[in-house]
Amino acid sequence: MIAISGLTKRYRDVLAVDDVSLEIPAGSICGLLGRNGAGKTTTFKCLLGFARADSGEVRFDGEPLTPQTFATLGYVPERPALYGWMTVDQHLEIARRSQPGHDAARAKELLATFRLDGRKKAARLSKGQQTALALILALTHHPSILILDEPASGLDPVMQRVVLDILIDAATSGATILISSHQISQIDRAADRVAIMRDGKIVVSGVLDDLREASRVVEATFDKIIPDLGAMEAEMRVERAGTSVRAHANGRADAVAARFGALGATGVRVLDRSLEDLFLDAVDDGENR
Amino acid sequence: MEYVEILRARRVLFWFGLSSLGCLAFTLMGIYWSHAHVNAGGSSFGSENLSSLVGIAVFGGIIVATALAGNLNAEHTTTAIIWTRPRSREAIAWRYVAVDLAAILAGYAIVLAAIVVGVIASGLMPHFHVDAARSLTLFALGMGGAAMWYGLVSVAAARLEGHGARVAALSWAVFLIGGGVIAAPVPDLLHYVIVALNYLNPLAWLGDLSSSGVHAGGGIHSVLHLDPWARALGAWAIALVAIVASTKLWSTREA
Numbered sequence: 375m376i377a378i379s380g381l382t383k384r385y386r387d388v389l390a391v392d393d394v395s396l397e398i399p400a401g402s403i404c405g406l407l408g409r410n411g412a413g414k415t416t417t418f419k420c421l422l423g424f425a426r427a428d429s430g431e432v433r434f435d436g437e438p439l440t441p442q443t444f445a446t447l448g449y450v451p452e453r454p455a456l457y458g459w460m461t462v463d464q465h466l467e468i469a470r471r472s473q474p475g476h477d478a479a480r481a482k483e484l485l486a487t488f489r490l491d492g493r494k495k496a497a498r499l500s501k502g503q504q505t506a507l508a509l510i511l512a513l514t515h516h517p518s519i520l521i522l523d524e525p526a527s528g529l530d531p532v533m534q535r536v537v538l539d540i541l542i543d544a545a546t547s548g549a550t551i552l553i554s555s556h557q558i559s560q561i562d563r564a565a566d567r568v569a570i571m572r573d574g575k576i577v578v579s580g581v582l583d584d585l586r587e588a589s590r591v592v593e594a595t596f597d598k599i600i601p602d603l604g605a606m607e608a609e610m611r612v613e614r615a616g617t618s619v620r621a622h623a624n625g626r627a628d629a630v631a632a633r634f635g636a637l638g639a640t641g642v643r644v645l646d647r648s649l650e651d652l653f654l655d656a657v658d659d660g661e662n663r
Numbered sequence: 664m665e666y667v668e669i670l671r672a673r674r675v676l677f678w679f680g681l682s683s684l685g686c687l688a689f690t691l692m693g694i695y696w697s698h699a700h701v702n703a704g705g706s707s708f709g710s711e712n713l714s715s716l717v718g719i720a721v722f723g724g725i726i727v728a729t730a731l732a733g734n735l736n737a738e739h740t741t742t743a744i745i746w747t748r749p750r751s752r753e754a755i756a757w758r759y760v761a762v763d764l765a766a767i768l769a770g771y772a773i774v775l776a777a778i779v780v781g782v783i784a785s786g787l788m789p790h791f792h793v794d795a796a797r798s799l800t801l802f803a804l805g806m807g808g809a810a811m812w813y814g815l816v817s818v819a820a821a822r823l824e825g826h827g828a829r830v831a832a833l834s835w836a837v838f839l840i841g842g843g844v845i846a847a848p849v850p851d852l853l854h855y856v857i858v859a860l861n862y863l864n865p866l867a868w869l870g871d872l873s874s875s876g877v878h879a880g881g882g883i884h885s886v887l888h889l890d891p892w893a894r895a896l897g898a899w900a901i902a903l904v905a906i907v908a909s910t911k912l913w914s915t916r917e918a
Contacts, residue, residue, distance in 0.1 A: 424742060424918035445749035455743035457667060464670065471666050472748040511744065 375400045376421070376519060376550050381430030383413075383420050390416040392574035394430070398552055398567065400518075403545045405561030405582075406554040408571035409657050414554045415452055417571070418523050421552075422449060434519055435550075443519075445474055448512030452523040452554075454504040458497030462490050462507055466514070475515035484510045487536060501528035509537060513544075520544060522553045526560055538564045562649040570656040578656045582649065588625040589652055593618060594634035595641040606633065664745050665758035668734060672766035675730045679770055683723070683777045694785050713791040714798035716778045721805030721869065723774025724767045728809045729834060731763040732816035733827020735913050740825075742918040752914035760817075760906055767809050800891045807898030808869040812838070814905030815863065821912035842866040868898040 376398040383391040391413045398404040408414050419425035421432050423439050434443050456465060462485070470476045485492060488506035496504060505528045512520065520541070526534040534557075541564055545551050555561055561568060562582075569579035578585065596617045603619070606612060610630070611622040623630040627644045634642045735756060738745050745755060782788055812834065820830040841864045845857050861867035870891075889897065 419918060422747065424746060426917060441751045441754075442749050444747045447747065449743060449747045451743035455741045457741060457744075460667070460670065464666075468664065468666055468744065472664055472750070474749065508743075 375433075375435055376404075376552060377431075377433045377436075378417075378421070379431050381417065381420055381432065382428045383416055383425060384428050389574050391420060391427070394571075394574075394576050396569050396576060396579060398550050400435075400550050401545055401548050402567055403541060403551040403553060403565045404567040404569060405565035406552060406569050406571065407558065407561060407653050407656075408554075412571040412657070413574040414571055415523055416574075418449075418521055418552075418554070421521060422447075445515070446517050447519045447521065448515070448517035449520075450505075450508045450512045450522040450525045452527070454501075454508040456496040456499075456504055456507060459495060461493055461495050462499070463492035465496065465507060465511060466492070469511050469514050473515040477514055477516060480516070481510060481514040484513060488533065502530060502533060505529055506533065509540075513540065517544075518549050520549055520551045520553075522551070524555055525553060526555065526557065534560065558650045558653055568649065568652075570653055572657050578652065584625075585652060586646060586649075587627075589647045589655075590623050590625075590627040591645045591647060592621045592623050592627050592630045592634060593643045593645055594621070594631075594637075594639035596638065597640050601637050603637070606630070664748055664750070664755045665762050667745075668731075668759045668762040671734055672731060672762055672769075675727060676766055676769055676773070679723070679727055679730070680773050683773050687777045687781050690781055691784050713793045714801050716782070716791075717775060717798045718801040718805055718869075720771055720775035720778060721801075721809055724771035724806060724809035725812050725865070727770030728763070728767045728813035729816060729831040731766055732813045732834075733820050733829075733831045734763070735759050735817060735909065736820040736823065736827030736830075737825075739918070746918065753910055756910035756913050760910065763813060764810060767813060768806065771806065771809065800895065804869060804891055804895040804898065807895045807902060808865040810902035811868060811898045811905065812865040814902040814909065815865070817909035818905045818912065821909045822916060838864050838866045863901070865898065868894050868901075870894065 376396070378394055378396045381391055381394040382389070394413070394417055396404070406414050406417070416425060420427040420430075421439075432439060434447065437443065466478075466481050466485075469481070470478065488503070488510065490499070490503060490506060490510070496507065499507065505525065509522075509525055512522070522541075525541075526537045529537060538560060541551055541553065545566075553561065553565065566582055567580065568582050568585065569576050571577065596619070598617065600614060600617060600619055603612060606621065610624050613620045619634070621630050621634075623644075631642045631644055746752060748755065782791065816827075816831045816834050819834075820827040823830060841857070841861055845854075845861055845867070847857075849857070
């Protein structure tokens, strides 16, 4: 479990992370989304102790971060941190020597999965292969906590799917996973929770199904004119276009659909919203309208 | 994590050893092919103290020290690997230092071995006598100077991400010039400032380690008017303070 409370990090005049609180239970995959510069990577840096938070607290399985935390934590950075002059096998040797739980068989299996040649120098690997090596280094000690910053960056679609499957398997085995990605479809497929950051703050967070449910829209079409909607307009956001009305149902889609029916709507549809819609709504600062 | 530093040190020592071997081979070829062989039995070459070679070999240690001193600093691009191990950052840094000091010692030994082999091969060995006490003093002073050089470069580069190699290269110019200007005809006040600054110059602590720099009483010339053991202790003390400071600065920086 990862518990973040009131995390704040300021770089001179820039508030990079602003009072971030987030709880990710064991066995859960949480997707951290946000535009570039939203504060995702800084949040990761604060979580891992790479940057000192100005305030707030982070706990892993109830304990604060110590060097020993890394015996059960795997991290994949945004840009693969590898030694270009060292071979893939030498990188695995680092893991073998420094991680008590290193599983050589698992490392070999992952090398085969990602089709990496152990004798190849890291500098000679493609971007996707470097990402794959960074992933292997993060996974060979069977971590119970995984923090991944763009873990599928540069990978081809087949390997992206492999990575997501590995993460889903790890979560099924009880691992807690925090993953950031610009590829919303990946988060949509793998994550059961999501947190969306904007300007250093978390603006939306929760269980993905609940967020989807809460964001459903009811669209009603009337014959000639839209009748008086009564209290509905005060209760929720309502958009009118010609003889159609769209109501953001705030988790009460079925009840709202029934109310439209009672008002004489000729057609009523309940529209599911994608994670991408949720994301775009959450990060919309009005500049792109 | 010291595995990475072991690989780096191994690489440095391999090339350094190869270069030393090349220098030795060229020197020996020069002696034999030019027929300018040393007059082993002649009076032109008096009795030399072998410990002078122990002093001169320190430059092997210093070259290796400057090649390795920027390595902890170079880890700024691999923080995600090095700082995500179940060990404290201080422990990681000290393991790097231990590997580097061992490599400095090896660099020292390589040059000393090359010099001794050269002396034996050129037939000069009968003209050398061994002074164990002086050799020990020079060894302690030489390693202290090399460790001090390593420590000062490390501490100067600790927060200059990506500039470790530049700082190491620059250190040669700074220390050589710093030692050289001490004899320059400058006003007294400036002279005192230069002398004071030379307390942070490993070359000033080392002094003249060749046989010509040895006093009749066994002392070694230096701009710092201290006896060799005091200089050895001083150099080691500065090295220790600089290394502690560099590991502290490195392990408390933000990535």
